[in-house]
Amino acid sequence: MTSVLETSPVCTDIPALLPVVGADTLVPLVDGSSAVYANLDCAASAPALQSVADRIAEVLPLYASVHRGAGYLSQVSTALYESARSTVAAFVGARADDVAIITRNTTDSLNLLAGVVPGPVLVLDVEHHANLLPWVHAARARHRTTILPVAATVAATLDALRAELAANEYALVTVTGASNVTGEALPLGDVVAAAHQAGARVAVDGAQLVPHRGFSLAATGADYVAFSGHKTYAPFGAGALVGRWDWLDAGTPYLAGGGAVRDVRPDRTLWQPAPARHEAGSPNVLGAVALAEACQTLVALPAGELTAHEESLRSRLVAGLEALPGVRVLRVWPDSVDPVGVVSFTVADLDPGLVAAVLSAEHGIGVRDGRFCAHPLLAHLSASDGAVRASVGVGTTSEAVDRLVTALDRLLVDGPAAEYTVVDGCWTVADDPRPLLDVPGLDHLAATAAAACGPAV
Structure with a gap:
């Protein structure tokens, strides 16, 4: 399979602007491997600066x-x-x-x-x-x-x-x-x-x-x-x-x-x-x-560096998403300028929760799905059923953005690699094989995984 990024102009790698805690954290994937967590959910809660x-x-x-x-x-x-x-x-x-x-x-x-x-x-x-x-x-x-x-x-x-x-x-x-x-x-x-x-x-x-x-x-x-x-x-x-x-x-x-x-x-x-x-x-x-x-x-950052870093990542993300069939990037106004690094999108015929679950379980990517505590706006954008949101920050690299675009491309072409079901309104891997991290206090996560049942999608 040819990735959408392989057919796009070559882009320069964009490193993190500042070191953040957890930048090298590994998370387990459903295929038994692991990946460095790609945190594209900074709009919800950003990682701590080192x-x-x-x-x-x-x-x-x-x-x-x-x-x-x-x-x-x-x-x-x-x-x-x-x-x-x-x-x-x-x-x-x-x-x-x-x-x-x-x-x-x-x-x-x-x-x-x-x-x-x-x-x-x-x-x-x-x-x-x-x-x-x-x-x-x-x-x-x-x-x-x-x-x-x-x-x-x-x-x-x-x-x-x-x-x-x-x-x-x-x-x-x-x-x-x-x-x-x-x-x-x-x-x-x-x-x-x-x-x-x-x-x-x-x-x-x-x-x-x-x-x-x-x-x-x-x-x-x-x-x-x-x-x-x-x-x-x-x-x-x-x-x-x-x-x-x-x-x-x-x-x-x-x-x-x-x-x-x-x-x-x-x-x-x-x-x-x-x-x-x-x-x-x-x-x-x-x-x-x-x-x-x-x-x-x-x-303390040099003038303009923060904006330039974010604009480069956002532009790269939007270009990658818009190259994918069936993906719609949400916008309020066609004449708005200088948006920050928050991008929401829908994927035709796929529930936003399922898309987010696949990105997490199969690719180690953290995004947000739902209506983002902005229900009137999502209705205005004809996305009352929710959307997927990717957001960047000072610790984000181009690798995370590219991984998201590649993962969506693979999902659109091949479908999910694992079976997914809805538990308590959330999409999750059926019979999730991923081990829990060795951290006290994850009992609720274990209970949720054990409760996964019903028809898989």
């Missing part, structure tokens, strides 16, 4: 309580935490009077923001649920929330946005910095200009943008940005919300508890100003330090 792992190992012996602790290590941990806050704020171009709140992730950040917005919210239907549900539920309980359908082009969508802002008053426009389905986005400069002209602020879901293109509140004029450490090569449970201080300083505290208060009496509570106001309980010191280290590592 620099982040090294930093955690360095500071872990220094970990102690933060804020109000008299012990030496408590003072050290407090300094590390507050330094991390400053680094994270600088990474997204925070202005001098902006507030940086350490959260769990983007979802946490946007739910926090939804609790302090003082008026109606405008959001588009292309959003990840993290930037849709908080406004539909939390904000709608207090204010009007409008979900604006996207139009056929970027230009038409911007026109619709401007028209809606002219017709109705909004406190906030919230928009993705890059789609977690297609990598596309509206030009932020145009969105910010339209919103500010109408007297509204702008929040950016930066989960897919910040790790891949960088972002600056000061340069774009946006008012808030939210992003996750686990998508920024720091999977230690921290994220951030950074932006204008006044709503955050005056709004209802996100959590009620210690650290968020100045004084508590039976008849009243005096709250701290932001950021402490929204960080009740013991904070994730190590997560904040990990996120700050990732930010510093990405900032």
